[in-house]
Amino acid sequence: MDKTINQKAWFLVLPVFLVVAFSAVLPLMTVVNYSMQDTFGNNQFFWNGVGWFKELLDPSTDLGGRFLASLGRNLFFSAVILAIEVPLGIVVALSMPREGWSVAACLVILALPLLIPWNVVGTIWQIFGRPDIGLLGYVLNHLGFNYNYVSNEVDAWVTVIVMDVWHWTSLVALLCYAGLKSIPDAYYQAAQIDGASRWAVFKAIQLPKMNRVLLIAVLLRFMDSFMIYTEPFVVTGGGPGNSTTFVSIELVKIALGQFDLGKAAALSLVYNLIILIVCWVFYTVMTNAGSERPVKEGAA
């Protein structure tokens, strides 16, 4: 078979190539370049090889210590908000009405937190929680709880977690609701005929049918919470001490506070890699969990 050779096709690929090059490849390569060097300002750079990466993974150094501690906080944070938001989102979706005007009302109310910009959410909770003028902080302190997110680590954590739950549970609920809406009525009728309890209906019909949307919800919430920056930065500024300093906050401190471009570049590469790996593992496990093992011939 003779293939027609037509080099004009390159021109069709060119625009995409340019866009991707300038928006993704070149910035990423710049970061890779920085991660191998050190700078003392004045635009002078010195070769450092994989030095920053070695330091990053060694808890005894300053850089490694700060990175690993904030990574631990970040993982803990993601685990906690997933453990709260996913079940809570499912419960909210299950208790939403299935038809009538109240559906629209529920959807609007659920969508509201999602429409608020991150830093505004941070500001709202920063003020809401203040013991002197904030409604939440004032009421709690008057009820006898010694609540102060500026000085108490536990209070700071609780505030950041509650804020994230308030901000993002809606997303999980909306996704689950979409999944629930796609289940045909016949399934519920069949379950009634089969005498299934409420719990059995949830386990045998609703949960399996929500499988796909839950995968998306968990992935989105994991990535978002693992990259969280704005809200805790506005509310606690990473404090008290370093107790709510997440990886992204640490990164900004290093890159813009200390202007250690090499360290920051190495850190952001590792940070990026962790997110990619976790999401890939997660996706693979979740999609394979539902599928069937090959059936052995004659096994039945």
Added chain:
Amino acid sequence: MARIDLVDLAQSYNGNDAPLESFALKPVTMTWRQGGAYALLGPSGCGKTTLLNLISGIVTPSRGQILFDGRDITPLSTQKRNIAQVFQFPVIYDTMTVGENLAFPLKNRGIAKAEVDARVRQIAGLLDLTPYLNRKATRLTADAKQKISLGRGLVRSDVAAVLFDEPLTVIDPELKWQLRSKLKALHRELDLTMIYVTHDQTEALTFADTVVVMHDGRVVQSGTPAELFDKPAHTFVGYFIGSPGMNIVPAEVSGHEARIDGHVIGLHRNYGVLPAGKKIEIGVRPEFVDVAAPASGLLSATIERIDDLGRIQFARVRVGNTKLAARVPPGFSVSGDTAGLVFNPAYVHVYADSHLVEGVA
């Protein structure tokens, strides 16, 4: 297992105060005996699925009562009614194996494991599902899935009735035959009352020993397939059952005679003088009208075309403005475009306002 009685049962989706004519199911009173194989037959939108959902409790009736063995179960929920239903599209519990799917209705009712296993094995055997028992129920073909749905309907031995809502819609024609005869065999084997909803007359006539024909929210006739064919109680039954359907011709009827366009047709029975003001028609199946060479004394008709069905030929003819179908007797060859019609008087029925009028022998 139970006898099911419907007492003045009616359903309106527009509220109870809506005019009776708008009811999806007009008041019906009838009895389904234990162990019967019934078919509910009628065109789409005639209320047959509504009637089924009323019996299973998915829909609560606007009026009337449903009795199982004389006990009023109208207010009971579906779970408490002890009824099984199979839907048009297969419903499969994805996370369970085929065996667990079949066991689900029994487990939910707290039946002992040994008994569940025995029953599941029996039903799986009857439906040829035994090789799949330990497989996940997803990724099976549509007909295998529908078999699982059927199995879940049949697995409970104590149900008052098993209801089928056009269960073979998704099945390929060839497998349809197999599954239908399977259902018939299962009915004999399991001694369950079965009610089968369909709009396909072949399906209804082959499955059921009693066919209930519905039209516009009413039950117009219930009887054996032979009764429906030989003596339709309503012109709709005559028209809907049989292929081609019954010929319905406006006529004047008195005593032993019917007149069409002034031509006299003899009747087997005496109809005396029929009440005035009603629409009088005669109905006769194409199988009992023969075309013949035109002759005086025969009703003459214009031949429009001949349908050759292989084993039998039907002539489509016209008398005045009325279209009829008539049998072309074997060995008769049509010449020209007019013919005479020979009626078999034993099978000519008289209808007043669409309802059958019984004559006197």
